[in-house]
Amino acid sequence: MALIGAILGDICGSQYEFRRPHNLDWKNCELFTDKCKYTDDTVLSIATGMWLLDETNKEPWEFYLEYGKKYSGVGYGEMFEDWLYxxxxxxxxxxxxxxxxxxxxIMMYFNGFSDNPDAFKFYIDIARYTCEKTHSHSESYKGASVVTSCSFMARWGRSKEEIYKYALRFYPSSQYTYGVDRPLEDYRKNYVWSATVQDSVPVAIRCFLESEDYESFLRNVLSLPCDTDTIAAIGGGIAEDFYKKTLDNSNELLERYLPKELLDDVSKIYNEMP
Structure with a gap:
């Protein structure tokens, strides 16, 4: 049920996206404060869910366009805003x-599929399909596919070591500045804020790999000088799929931070997924 993991990650990380204190006590700080809010990560994740439920053969980008215009001013990137308008x-x-x-x-919608190579490939194809109009780049196709694949593996009980070895095939530090094989301790010292997919996906996966539960995943993200809301949204879905839960007060947090219409959409997605 990865959507809540992504949304809570977005909300938690929003307070430090551009203003993370250098001396943040990330091990003990309050995760959800009055400085938190939902951002484009939440809006467009919900848009993906609503597209999957749609029965009118609309394209995913049509939902990104609809939701992007309906919920403006929530932190869209410059290129996406140009596309939107x-x-x-x-x-x-x-x-x-x-x-x-x-x-x-994506993993929520196709949860009934069996754990087999054909289903695995299908998930990847769907993830790539969501990129075609807004992120038509090889790195974007790779990033969306790897995140979906890691969720697939987490959902079907693969170990962290198996997930790590899979992600390493795509994001080794020999080819990427921030490979999935580098420990978080290195990134806490050397990471430079970035909004690119190739600098975000392996780090989000690493935050998950070094976590013990969903909360410790969030704290790992907050330990880095990174695009905290988006990296927490990316890895939050994987963490939820692996640990099979997020936080004990997740429903209260969603009610606190989401407007009623988005909250209703989340309920619809959870209630109507096959």
Whole structure:
């Protein structure tokens, strides 16, 4: 049920996206404060879920366009905003991390599929499909696919070691500045804020790999000088799929931070998924 994990990650991380204190006590700080809010990560993740439920054969980008315009001013990237207010009339060749933070509902929708290679490939194809109009770049296709694949493995009981070895095939530090094989302790010293998918996905996965539960995953994200809301949204879905839960007060938190219409959409997604 990865959507709540992504949404709570977004809300928690929003308070430090651009203003994380250098000396933040990330091990003990309050995770949800009056400085938290939902952002584009939440809006577009919900849009993905509503597209999956749609029976009118609309494209995913049509839902991104609809929800993006309906919920304006929630932190969209510059390229996405240009696309949004051009009514989606051009293809964005973006490799921003937005392509990977909105895929959590995919595993929810296809939860009834069996654990087999054909299903695995199908998930990847769907993840790539969500990128085509807004993030038409090879790194975006890779990022969305790897996040979805890691959720698939987490949902079906694969170990962290198996998930790690899979992610390492795509994000080794020999090819990427922030490979999934580098420990968080390195990133706490050397990470530089980035909104690209290739600098975000392996770090989000690493935050999950070094966690013990959903809360410790969030704290791992807050330990880094990173795009906290998006990295927490990306890894939050994987963490929820692996640990099979988020926080004990998740419903109260959703009610606290989401407007009624989005909260209703979340309920619809959870109640109507196959």
């Amino acid at each position: 051009d009514d989606g009339n051009h293809v964005n060749e973006s490799f921003g991390n937005g392509c990977a933070m909105r895929v959590s509902p």
